[in-house]
Amino acid sequence: MKTRTTKTGTELDLRQDAELDALFAAARQEGAAPSTALMGRILADAYDVAEAREIDPVHAPAPSLPASGRIRRALAALGGWPAAATLSAATLAGLWIGYAPPFAVDLPGVTGDEETTLAWAMPDISPLLTEDAAVDG
Amino acid sequence: MPLDVTEERSDEDLLALYAGGDRAAARALTLRLAPRIHALASRMLGDGAEAEDVTQEAMLRLWKIAPDWRRGEAQVSTWLWRVASNLCTDRLRRRRSVGWDIAFPEGTEPAADAPGVEAGLQHRARTAALRAALADLPERQCTAITLRHLEGLPNPEIADVMGVGIEAVESLIARGKRGLSAILKGRRDELGFEE
Structure with missing residues (x-):
């Protein structure tokens, strides 16, 4: 018949410590190195x-x-x-309209010299209206 | 800056150099600190993917704090241990809130060079049992035990990491070990421990 021995508290503590140390040692060996991808x-x-x-x-x-x-x-x-x-385009057109005085105000004889007033109020498009310009394209 | 020069510098010096735009300093800090943080996270969490996430997050926080780092107030490594262990603790807490089976996946593989099949199996069983038991401990006991017995930090450094006194660390470790023994009591045979 097998007899069972009773362990003292100190013996039990020592045994438990030794067992835990064995577990810690196993876990310490496990440490995997970080992957290159992680680094x-x-x-x-x-x-x-x-x-x-x-x-x-x-x-x-x-x-x-x-x-x-x-x-x-x-x-x-x-x-x-x-x-x-x-x-x-709309902004530029608005700017030009706003900047140019109304055409009717620039009637010859009312506000000044006809040629000067018209030249100032409108771009000169007369070259485009000549026959030469139409032919040359 | 060549790596052999950065190797001689302290963590704090390297962090200041990195804050000034020195990329070699970032490389040196990564090589020096990331493996240690990864090891801590692996042991606390037992999950490779989560350990990588924690390591990357902890290092990211280091990069961000670099320009505001106040010299002499704390060691860079201690600060990083604290960040990483807190991140791990948060994850452990979340695991418990969602349940054991879902939260605690299969552990990492044992070292490839584990000697012999039987020894390898026992090694694996012991490692898995310890990891599971650690996860059952209160978080602060788990952190203290991991830092002391798995990472090998001295108690004063653990006290700095955890923001408590040395006596509190000793108490956490003692209670943690008693807790581990109680949890593992019924598995002694399975783990190869005899009467």
Whole structure:
């Protein structure tokens, strides 16, 4: 018949410590090295953070768009390049109309010299109306 | 800067160089610190993917704090241990809230050069049992035990990492070990421990 010995508290503690030490030793051997991919990601983060800091050294909330980006965004909001071209043409036409005095005011004899007033009020298109211009194309 | 020069620098010097735009300093810090953080996270979490996430996140926080680092207030490695162990603790806590089976996946493989099949199996069983038992401990006991017995940090450094006194560390470790023994009590035969 097998007799069972009773262990003292100290013996039990020592045994438990020894067993835990064996488990810790097994776990310590396990440490896997970090993968190359992980090291690459960590380094990429380091460079990204450094570059963001170079662009924005005072921790501004968001990097500002370059001028071309802002223009592109504004154009998109307006409806793209065709809309912008139409808007430009309309603006120039409005500017010319607003800048040029009303034609009726520049009647000869009322506001001054006929030739000077008309030349100032309208672009000179007379060369386009001659026969030579029409032939030359 | 050549790597052999950066090897002689302290972590704090390298961090200051990195903050000034020195890429070699970032490489040196990564090579020096990331493997240690990865080992800690692997042992605390027992999951390779999660350990990688924690390592990357902890290092990212280091890069971000670099320009604001105040010299002499803390060791870089201690600060990083603290960040990593807190990240691990958060993950352990989340695991418990979603349940054991879902949260605790199969562990990492044992070392490839484990001697012999039987020894390899026992090694695997012991490692898995310890990991599971650690995960059952209160988080702070788990952290203290991992830092002391798996990472080999001295108690004063563990106290700095955990933001507590040395006596509290000793108490956490003692209670943690008692807890581990209690959890593993019924598995002694399976783990190769005899009466």
